[in-house]
Amino acid sequence: MITHLEGKLVEKNPTNVVIDCHGVGYFVNISLNTYSALGSTDNVRLYTYLQIKEDAHTLYGFANKAEREVFVLLISVSGVGAGTARTMLSALTAAQVRSAIINGDVATIQSVKGIGAKTAQRVVLDLKDKMLKLQDLADEPSAIIHSNKEEALAALEVLGFVRKQAEKVLDKVLRTATQELSVEELIKEGLNQLT
Numbered sequence: 001m002i003t004h005l006e007g008k009l010v011e012k013n014p015t016n017v018v019i020d021c022h023g024v025g026y027f028v029n030i031s032l033n034t035y036s037a038l039g040s041t042d043n044v045r046l047y048t049y050l051q052i053k054e055d056a057h058t059l060y061g062f063a064n065k066a067e068r069e070v071f072v073l074l075i076s077v078s079g080v081g082a083g084t085a086r087t088m089l090s091a092l093t094a095a096q097v098r099s100a101i102i103n104g105d106v107a108t109i110q111s112v113k114g115i116g117a118k119t120a121q122r123v124v125l126d127l128k129d130k131m132l133k134l135q136d137l138a139d140e141p142s143a144i145i146h147s148n149k150e151e152a153l154a155a156l157e158v159l160g161f162v163r164k165q166a167e168k169v170l171d172k173v174l175r176t177a178t179q180e181l182s183v184e185e186l187i188k189e190g191l192n193q194l195t
Helices: 032-038 065-075 082-091 094-102 106-110 117-133 148-158 163-176 183-194
Strands: 004-012 016-021 024-030 043-052 057-062
Touching: 004 024, 004 032, 016 043, 024 032, 024 043, 024 082, 032 082, 032 148, 032 163, 043 065, 057 065, 057 082, 065 082, 065 094, 065 117, 082 094, 094 106, 094 117, 106 117, 148 163, 148 183, 163 183
Parallel strands: 024 057
Antiparallel strands: 004 016, 004 043, 016 024, 043 057
16 A cells, blocks of 8 residues: 655646656645645655556545545545545535534535535534544644645734634635636735635
8 A cells, every 4th residue: 555655846736736746756646635735846745545456446635645545535425436525625625524424514514516515415414423532633744834824824814814704705815717717816815805
């Protein structure tokens, strides 16, 4: 089992990256949250999950261990495949998914594209106890320090905005963005929606 990859970031797309580890290029599927966390760094470390099926070996990468743990729990639910779990972790952070499940917030889970009412209820029902056993995800250090979102968030805080509210707005901006936004663009978009 490949537990993490550390190497040079050769290619970066919103849904996948290629990491060169000592001359071997690994194609890794990622969530949008991991994509945002990667920033513009050359050397990265991604925590990985290798899914083995008869017809394919697929590698998924995550910015931190918490996101990987949530992903593994999500795909353990009947009806939730790796693609759906990745979509969920692109629309919501690992901490938001955990919080929604613990609080029985079916509506938040159902708001993710491809998740129906029955699946959302099953996710909450099957994972509530398991999510409670996970450590607080806010304490999990990211493998990639200083993402654009974090820098923009810090700037908005300095400008006097409440962190929680600013984070909500930035998450929304990142979800709807068609391309990677610079720190300046994120701050500008955040200010437009906060004022």
